[in-house]
Amino acid sequence: MRETIExxxxxxxxxxxxxxxxxxxxxxxxxxxxxxxxxVAAAAEASGxxxxxxxxxxxxxxxxxxxxxx
Numbered sequence: 001m002r003e004t005i006e007x008x009x010x011x012x013x014x015x016x017x018x019x020x021x022x023x024x025x026x027x028x029x030x031x032x033x034x035x036x037x038x039x040v041a042a043a044a045e046a047s048g049x050x051x052x053x054x055x056x057x058x059x060x061x062x063x064x065x066x067x068x069x070x
Contacts, residue, residue, distance in 0.1 A: 004031055 005027065008016065013027075020030030056064070 005013065016030060017027050020027045023030060023033075025033065
């Protein structure tokens with residue numbers, strides 16, 4: 001984890017430190033949390049349990065309503 005922090009630019013380190021403080025964690029804990037989230041998301045994507053399909057957009061819903069009333 002130390003090598004990851006050392007590889008961050010000053011601006012990126014400051015940004016991640018602010019996000020960590022907002023979450024009530026240290027920078028090391030925050031980066032570990034982010035890494036765990038990435039691995040969980042990658043595992044979910046690999047196993048096929050990805051996100052649910054997106055709901056239709058505004059235009060699709062409106063056109064669907066118009067098409068049903070004809």
